[in-house]
Amino acid sequence: MIASVRGEVVDLGAGFAVVECAGVGHLVTATARTLATLRRGEAARLLTTLVVREDSMTLYGFADDEERRMFEVLQTVSKLGPKLALAVLEALTPAEIAAAVAAEDAKALARANGVGTRMAARMIVELGEKVAPFAAPTGEPAGGAAGPAPAAAAGAAGETVVEALLGLGFARPEAAAAAERVLAADPELDVPAALRAALAELGRN
Incomplete structure (x- = not known):
């Protein structure tokens, strides 16, 4: 390995x-x-x-061991393979996944591309205590079980998209402008979808 x-x-x-x-x-x-x-x-x-x-x-x-460990844990769910596990980690942090499972919040889990109602329910049943070690410390919000406010979510997604575009070689002004345009048009976009839309805007899709 x-x-x-x-x-x-x-x-x-x-x-x-x-x-x-x-x-x-x-x-x-x-x-x-x-x-x-x-x-x-x-x-x-x-x-x-x-x-x-x-x-x-x-x-x-x-980027860190916590995400890698959660990637492995997610795949213990029946019919949830590595591609879907990565999609879940695109939409939610490990702490947010743990919080959603603990709260039986299928809607939060279904934010991940490819996770439908049935898969979200299966995750809640099969993950259970397996994800408890990833929970945020008491008193600290996990930041995702109930979902952040739309403006905050768009802002966080925008920053991530801008950083990704910078890594791809774009200048900050054009990256920031593209991210702002796509998220203004659809604030509900998750990071992968917003990044694809921004790349399309910049002619590099």
């Missing part, structure tokens, strides 16, 4: 980064939140999990 990669970020795109280690470029699939921490041409280290299937080998990358 490839547990981590360290090297120069030679390419960045919507949903992936290429990190060159000892002359070998590793294609790493990651959330927009993780990709926003990277910059093309700079050194980086990502924690990783290699998922092997009959017809593919996919390397998933994470």
Whole structure:
């Protein structure tokens, strides 16, 4: 198993980064939140999990161990594979997932692309105490079980989109303008959808 990669970020795109280690470029699939921490041409280290299937080998990358552990826990749910686990982490932090499961808030879990009502209910039943260790400390809001206020959510998503666009090589003014336009048009967009829309605006989709 490839547990981590360290090297120069030679390419960045919507949903992936290429990190060159000892002359070998590793294609790493990651959330927009993780990709926003990277910059093309700079050194980086990502924690990783290699998922092997009959017809593919996919390397998933994470900025911290908590997200990587939650990625593994999510896949203990029946019919929830790595792609859907990453989609859940695109929409919710580990603490938010734990809070949603504890509150039996299927609506919050269904914010993730591809998670319908049935899957959200299955997550609540099957995850249970497995996600309890990820809960935010008492007194600190998890920030997602009931969902943040629309303006706050749009602002947080906008910052993440801008950081991701900066990593892709765009200048801050054009990145900020594109993020503002797409989120003003649809404040309910999650980060991946907002990033795709911003890239389309900038002619790089």
